[in-house]
Amino acid sequence: MMLVMILALTACSSSSIHDYNSAETATAKVKQEDGYYPDKKADKAKNVVSADPKLLQDDDFEVSYRSHKIDKNTDIKELIHKWGYSEGFEANNRGYNSGNGTYRRWSLSYPNYEEPEIRFVVLSKIELEGEELVDGESYLVAVSLENPKFKTKRGLKIGDTLGKVLQLYGKPSIVTNGSLLYSKNGLHLRIQWDTETEKVNNIFIEYNMEKSIEQQRSADYVEEDAQPDPDLEPYTIQREQSFTTILNGWGEVKFISTLKDEDTNDLIQAKFFLEVNSDKNVENKILYEFPEFYGNNGKMIDRIKAVSFKDLNQDGRTDIVIIADYITGVNAHGIETLPVAGVYFQKKDNTYTTLPELDKSINQTGHNRTLQNVIQYVSKQRINVQ
Structure with a gap:
């Protein structure tokens, strides 16, 4: 109705x-x-x-x-x-x-x-x-x-x-x-x-x-006048959704949210990294590049909306929930957007993986509007990540 x-x-x-x-x-x-x-x-x-x-x-x-x-x-x-x-x-x-x-x-x-x-x-x-x-x-x-x-x-x-x-x-x-x-x-x-x-x-x-x-x-560790990280030059750092955090197996690191205009399809895509948490110059700041974000699937991302670090499947490891807004069209008032969510699960070797069918279900059932929506939905599923 x-x-x-x-x-x-x-x-x-x-x-x-x-x-x-x-x-x-x-x-x-x-x-x-x-x-x-x-x-x-x-x-x-x-x-x-x-x-x-x-x-x-x-x-x-x-x-x-x-x-x-x-x-x-x-x-x-x-x-x-x-x-x-x-x-x-x-x-x-x-x-x-x-x-x-x-x-x-x-x-x-x-x-x-x-x-x-x-x-x-x-x-x-x-x-x-x-x-x-x-x-x-x-x-x-x-x-x-x-x-x-x-x-x-x-x-x-x-x-x-x-x-x-x-x-x-x-x-x-x-x-x-x-x-x-x-x-x-x-x-x-x-x-x-x-x-x-x-x-x-x-x-x-x-x-x-x-x-x-x-x-x-x-x-947030990223100051307005900070110089861009040369290792992330192709990307635009999303300051409001980039944090210093503590992750299992990594210790204290910088979680970096970025957007990149892909040359191949002209879609603005989201990309996430872990960086060394140090102001000192090191040869390689980037420690880890996360797998493809579910929201990139044929969509143009407008912004990274929210990030949460939480153990969703009670295995003692830190999982990461991401919500972004993607562009659906334009009207007289500006762009129109919808939310899209994706979850990164931490594996035993401390790297991260995605479960595309779960991400699909989260978004198709409308449990993607807030971090609480995603967390409550995923916490009810039986998820075992090796």
Whole structure:
């Protein structure tokens, strides 16, 4: 059913709604994000019909877990002191998502990492304690509700319908074919829904996302005035998605995301490398060149969108998830894009390989929009890489 028709069917009795004004129907034109339509059911949600609840307040972005209020000022170290790191923290590379020599972005999942009820996204400054790198100053970036027994302030939970979302929150700031976004004062409530079941499958609240992106970006090892690496001369380094990281068997290295205009077919292609993590001149900076990225398959890449380092198949090795945007066309507003994801699995010899059929499945099923989409989907598969 077309998305507009789905969203139009939202009339509910006022007795099922708490703390909001009378539900007068209103039609709102909403801003759209390019690149988030996994198929061609493209009415693109130009109009959304919804109820008219009260305006968002800052406390609408608060949640409660274990009788503890979670908001933008939550002290993450206080939570760790109370609840510990939970089962699976070490096995999941200490929750590592991404990082560089100054900051690391990581996740803290409760009650465990296998079946989380809630997930905290944290940014920590890396400090040296003796000879060990530890998390220094840390703050909460975002929280993800992943179990239906936990609700938002207005009573929304995993498994609720799109109708209930609109009834409780009204007109979203941004609509895509798999997500509704509500924003106020730098706080963001992103409600993701399954396009087949038409029910909410994730509630993601961002508290300090912009701050964390800016801090992590400013500390990336590639400076604006840095000279290009002669070993990577044919490529354009994508600074925002190039990081200093620690990988099994490699130690601390630089993960380099690049784009190259291939002479043979005039398609802009993505290419990834590992480099020596040293400012000293060495004969060969490039340690490793990754296999062909799945997204290069006949597509012109617009940008590398996201990178995550995580053990996806629980074999103790660090796998890498890549999401890029590829160009599908041009309209009056500029280029049109769609996401494409690919996964590199680390083998026993510490090199990397791809599983093309898995990559194909990730993208055909629409589990390619965010790192969380890819990680959750792949983690449910039985993958054995030698």
